[in-house]
Amino acid sequence: DADVTQTPRNRITKTGKRIMLECSQTKGHDRMYWYRQDPGLGLRLIYYSFDVKDINKGEISDGYSVSRQAQAKFSLSLESAIPNQTALYFCATSDFIGEQFFGPGTRLTVL
Amino acid sequence: AQSVTQLGSHVSVSEGALVLLRCNYSSSVPPYLFWYVQYPNQGLQLLLKYTTGATLVKGINGFEAEFKKSETSFHLTKPSAHMSDAAEYFCAVSEDRGSTLGRLYFGRGTQLTVWP
DSSP, X not given: OOSEEEEXXXXXXXXXXXXXXXXXXXXXXXXXXXXXXXXXXXXXXXXXXXXXXXXXXXTTOTTEEEEEEETTEEEEEESSOOGGGOEEEEEEEEOSSOOEEEOOOEEEXXX | OOOEEOSOSEEEEETXXXXXXXXXXXXXXXXXXXXXXXXXXXXXXXXXXXXSSOSXXXXXXXXXXXEEGGGTEEEEEESSOOGGGOEEEEEEEEOOSGGGTTOEEEOOOEEEXXXX
16 A cells, blocks of 8 residues: 555646645654645645644645644645646655655646 | 755656756755656655765666765766656755754756657
């Protein structure tokens, strides 16, 4: 089984809809991250959490929120999706050094 | 905050040729350094990492990288490219101090194309 799983893998939605992307990990790491990937822009950090009670904004948190339900679960929400949030979203976990382990990604399309 | 620069968003080589992907970072303090690879329709996987010790680091699939503090560089090389190396490669640097120690900063990526 994969160490980091993401659901759904693909999602098409309409402008204004609320969307939740879920991430689970079996690595036993305290640290979890959400990134979005756009062509030519690399990975940009949306939110990160260094433990269950710690949530921090990344570079591009506007329009997103997160919930850390447990050590193993970290979900990303788009309260009111807009077309420029169309992207590939990755969840990752890490140890304290920073080596990150990535999920397979969620491809989100907002029409 | 760190910044990471990958020179060349696209690199093309012939099969069997040397692969050189460049990465420079901004930190004045030796950070932890990583190279990740992303194959089409997949997530990122670690190629290699530098934390401490030997500055020449060997990774999977014949790749290696050398940490050069004086040049703030961590270039990725492979002596002989294979068709299966075609992918996007990301350099990443960890935050080197403070409460966000361990957070990674990524370069924008280099797409490697390998011609037969």
